[in-house]
Amino acid sequence: SLANRLQDTFNRLRGKGKLSESDVKEAMREVRLALLEADVNFKVVKDFVEKVRERAIGQEVLQSLTPGQHVIKIVNDELTELMGGSQAKLNISNKPPTVIMMVGLQGAGKTTHTGKLAKLLQKEKKKPLLVACDIYRPAAIKQLQVLGEQLQVPVFSLGDQVSPVEIARKGLEHAISYGHDYVLIDTAGRLHIDETLMDELRNIKEAVQPSEILLVVDAMTGQVAVEVAETFNNTLDVTGTILTKLDGDTRGGAALSIRAVTGTPIKYVGTGEKIDAIEPFHPDRMASRILGMGDVLTLIEKAQASIDQDKAMDLERKMRNADFTLEDFLDQLSQVKNLGPLDQILGMLPGMNKVKGMQNMNVDDKQINRIEAIIQSMTPAERREPKLIDSSRRKRIAKGSGMTVQDVNRLLKQFEEMQKMMKQFSGMAKKMKGKKGKK
Numbered sequence: 001s002l003a004n005r006l007q008d009t010f011n012r013l014r015g016k017g018k019l020s021e022s023d024v025k026e027a028m029r030e031v032r033l034a035l036l037e038a039d040v041n042f043k044v045v046k047d048f049v050e051k052v053r054e055r056a057i058g059q060e061v062l063q064s065l066t067p068g069q070h071v072i073k074i075v076n077d078e079l080t081e082l083m084g085g086s087q088a089k090l091n092i093s094n095k096p097p098t099v100i101m102m103v104g105l106q107g108a109g110k111t112t113h114t115g116k117l118a119k120l121l122q123k124e125k126k127k128p129l130l131v132a133c134d135i136y137r138p139a140a141i142k143q144l145q146v147l148g149e150q151l152q153v154p155v156f157s158l159g160d161q162v163s164p165v166e167i168a169r170k171g172l173e174h175a176i177s178y179g180h181d182y183v184l185i186d187t188a189g190r191l192h193i194d195e196t197l198m199d200e201l202r203n204i205k206e207a208v209q210p211s212e213i214l215l216v217v218d219a220m221t222g223q224v225a226v227e228v229a230e231t232f233n234n235t236l237d238v239t240g241t242i243l244t245k246l247d248g249d250t251r252g253g254a255a256l257s258i259r260a261v262t263g264t265p266i267k268y269v270g271t272g273e274k275i276d277a278i279e280p281f282h283p284d285r286m287a288s289r290i291l292g293m294g295d296v297l298t299l300i301e302k303a304q305a306s307i308d309q310d311k312a313m314d315l316e317r318k319m320r321n322a323d324f325t326l327e328d329f330l331d332q333l334s335q336v337k338n339l340g341p342l343d344q345i346l347g348m349l350p351g352m353n354k355v356k357g358m359q360n361m362n363v364d365d366k367q368i369n370r371i372e373a374i375i376q377s378m379t380p381a382e383r384r385e386p387k388l389i390d391s392s393r394r395k396r397i398a399k400g401s402g403m404t405v406q407d408v409n410r411l412l413k414q415f416e417e418m419q420k421m422m423k424q425f426s427g428m429a430k431k432m433k434g435k436k437g438k439k
């Protein structure tokens, strides 16, 4: 899957200290392939990769926490941007009622999502009216009426012998005289785009002047969804998209492309057949989901805000060279405290739950305070060279920090383990470098 492939790529990046131009190039080749495989529009992929490449190589990389993390952030930012940036809300008419017209191919989910939207509006104490303008599909009117009954929302219908344009117009009049603040117009679809349908939709639009024309597209149709979006947009100037059936075994391609191709935001996603299976579309969340890296981005943002960049780089170098001392540990602890609860931070790191022993480390803030107190009771020489700390020194440190000798022992033991782990990591990094040099 796209998520897996990207994750593999970024896992490789994450092991690196520095990011060269060729690293970025290699990573971007993977990203491009992954996106193309996920059915993302070719041109969208090309632009995307170019943008990320430009941003990733050079100065910005140097300023980041680690180059790998920075590239991840850039990819995420650009994916988010590609899908519209921030969350897009429904347009509201300043002269109520607000008219929302649902358009799209047959079977995309227009009728279902008319119901879902009505339910959302109902929750906000709005008074929607549903208007049944699909007079062609057998039982389409009935389907809307059943939804209306279920929600206790009125449905306006004139049967299937009156033109949809007329139904829409009368429906709006009805809404005005009955004090509805929203009118949701459910229209007909075809199995494929045809001119008769487009003309009809254009005429309905003309008649009711909707604030919102929502294109309902089935995410499972991939690249076809993008073509549909383009055609509907050219005819009707849609104002937003609802991407349905994201609960299925869908690839992320449509979500990535639709906004880029039509210039209109995805406003909601449909995640099931049930009436409340609808969610506002969050481009940033979608991007993170596509990247499949949990809350790693939240972590990066937090870290960037509160850790001094130079210090972080310095620390990273020290960790790689395994000359990390108790002094550095103390320094790091005070920075970690600014980030938030330590176990939460560790939980955000990808792969951290896989590191042996990390699960039960369970460090809380109180524990950090205790560790700080112990280290602060050591002399600078002891902090640099823990081997100096014999049993009489341990007693002194315990006394000075108000802890027991066992507490001091435990800390020193933990620190020793940590150093071992870092040595292993740095050994691994050196090996990897050697390998790369050979080929």
Ligand code: GDP
Residues within 6 Å of the ligand: 104, 105, 106, 107, 108, 109, 110, 111, 112, 113, 189, 216, 244, 245, 246, 247, 248, 269, 270, 271, 272, 273, 277
């Ligand atoms: P319309 O022809 O555009 O009005 O499409 P419908 O609203 O009648 O939906 C067509 C089919 O897709 C129905 O069986 C719906 O239950 C189903 N459907 C709609 N939205 C979703 C969704 O988000 N997830 C899933 N799994 N099924 C959906």
Ligand code: MG
Residues within 6 Å of the ligand: 110, 111, 112, 134, 137, 140, 187
């Ligand atoms: Mg329908």
